[in-house]
Amino acid sequence: MRNGKVALVTGSSTGIGAAVAKQLARDGYDVAVHYNSSREEGEKVLAAVRAAGVEGCLLHGNTAEVDVPDRLIAECVEKLGRLDVLVNNAGITRFEDLREIKPETMDSLYNLDFRGMILCAKAAANYMVDHGVAGVILFNTSIRSFSPHTSDAVYAGLKAGLNRAIESFAIDLGPYGIRVNGFSPGVIDVRTPEDQDSKDSIWYRDHHRYIPLRRVGRPVDMGNVVSLLVSDKASYITGQVIRADGGLSILGAPDNMGDIFRIFDIKDLVINYNEDEERRKIEEMRAARRREKEEK
Numbered sequence: 001m002r003n004g005k006v007a008l009v010t011g012s013s014t015g016i017g018a019a020v021a022k023q024l025a026r027d028g029y030d031v032a033v034h035y036n037s038s039r040e041e042g043e044k045v046l047a048a049v050r051a052a053g054v055e056g057c058l059l060h061g062n063t064a065e066v067d068v069p070d071r072l073i074a075e076c077v078e079k080l081g082r083l084d085v086l087v088n089n090a091g092i093t094r095f096e097d098l099r100e101i102k103p104e105t106m107d108s109l110y111n112l113d114f115r116g117m118i119l120c121a122k123a124a125a126n127y128m129v130d131h132g133v134a135g136v137i138l139f140n141t142s143i144r145s146f147s148p149h150t151s152d153a154v155y156a157g158l159k160a161g162l163n164r165a166i167e168s169f170a171i172d173l174g175p176y177g178i179r180v181n182g183f184s185p186g187v188i189d190v191r192t193p194e195d196q197d198s199k200d201s202i203w204y205r206d207h208h209r210y211i212p213l214r215r216v217g218r219p220v221d222m223g224n225v226v227s228l229l230v231s232d233k234a235s236y237i238t239g240q241v242i243r244a245d246g247g248l249s250i251l252g253a254p255d256n257m258g259d260i261f262r263i264f265d266i267k268d269l270v271i272n273y274n275e276d277e278e279r280r281k282i283e284e285m286r287a288a289r290r291r292e293k294e295e296k
Helices: 015-026 041-049 068-080 103-130 152-174 219-230 257-263 267-272 277-293
Strands: 005-011 030-035 056-060 084-088 137-141 178-185 241-244
Touching: 005 015, 005 041, 015 030, 015 041, 015 084, 030 041, 030 068, 041 056, 041 103, 056 068, 068 103, 084 103, 084 219, 103 152, 137 152, 137 219, 152 178, 178 219, 219 241, 219 267
Parallel strands: 005 030, 005 084, 030 056, 084 137, 137 178, 178 241
Antiparallel strands: none
């Protein structure tokens, strides 16, 4: 059932953005699906949105270009009548060691992952304030914004900057009833078909070993997080970034063994580690200590 509200999800032709768009449609939002290069995939998501019984439209543009964010907001309002929710999701991931960082990589990450998101938020905020809409603006940041990994300084540094910016934006827009929050995905399996277990995936089959909940996330998990954050159930939450990572960031640990080996000099310990043997050694030591105490 339509709820009379409109959501724009940038970068929603695939992956997390697609799942968010579909979930918001199920929640009753009319949804503007946005793509840059994947029109065919965008059309599939739009079809799924409409199949949920709501209205939708398809928007195109590269949010790294300075004139695109204003245009996307204007087109969304023109086609769907208003804007209540912006989910800033469009972005790219690039990892380079400090010795290999290229200026063009830095520029592309900044233009899309930082400036593009902020300009989209600016355009949405201006519309909401001008039209008295107590809306919601969300940013997709990253769990890497909270703890360092190898070769992610520029990408994660910009995401950390967004986390901090969200706090200021929440203060700026609070008087207008507009909430600004973020969600930080952990390891999200965007490659494995929905009917296949991630543990059978060549890409994600081992990642669950490093996550407290013992599973990787799926795009639908991020859709559920967004569904909560835009709802009235979160009406008193603003300026926050929700870590949606299965507990990975609790330990501040890398998300894969390769990264652990690069950060710590422990590969030989891990490879040679035998839990049963270690327990046997511990019991032997405890027994030896008990004997020593008895002899004294």
